[in-house]
Amino acid sequence: MTQRTYIKAGMALMVALMMTGPAMARGDGPQRPDFTELDTNSDGQITQIEMDAHRTARFAAVDADGDGAVSAAELAAASERKNEARLERMIERFDTDGDGKLTQAEMPTRERGNMMERMDSNNDGVLDAEEYAAAHDRGHGKGHGKGKGKMKPVQE
Known part of the structure; x- marks a missing residue:
């Protein structure tokens, strides 16, 4: 990947990470977590503290070397993992013959x-x-x- 690609991927992921809290509150965020995943104390309510903790955990998951900062390479790797997972879900969803591949006829x-x-x-x-x-x-x-x-x- 070129440095420009890393930067673009990184910016997109950073925006997604920063928007997670407000987007999840609206219910339309990317990869919206399950309610119980956010309600860490199981009291039936999600607080701002729980939302912030979730966002911090997502950032930490991207920060592979744990230095408190996210590099272009870390952002690109996280973006690649996300895309791979999305593509795997797509194949699972549309692979009608179960061969692990999508033919043109199986495509959405x-x-x-x-x-x-x-x-x-x-x-x-x-x-x-x-x-x-x-x-x-x-x-x-x-x-x-x-x-x-x-x-x-x-x-x-």
Whole structure:
């Protein structure tokens, strides 16, 4: 990996780590932990102290050498572990024949079929350069998310 890739991966992971508390409180955070995982004293409530402890533990898990700081290499390794786990879950979920691999027929189809429809703003069945650029500017076409600007990679 290039240094630029490490930096990008690191920044993304740091944002995820910093946003864990507020995102979990809203219930829409990445890898939202189970309630019982956060409620460490099992009193049926999650306090700010418990949220902070969880965030600290997640940071410590990324800080592989325990020096209290996270390097680009540590962030990249954590990001890679997270992606590997996500991909393993994807295979488990969609591998209908149980061979540990995904064929094209087993791949999720939610984006197929309606991607063209969302991008084709004048509904003529083809994309011209303007429609294609506009779809990319607003994040994959009409009705797809709230994204603005450049397209983002699809994430599970």
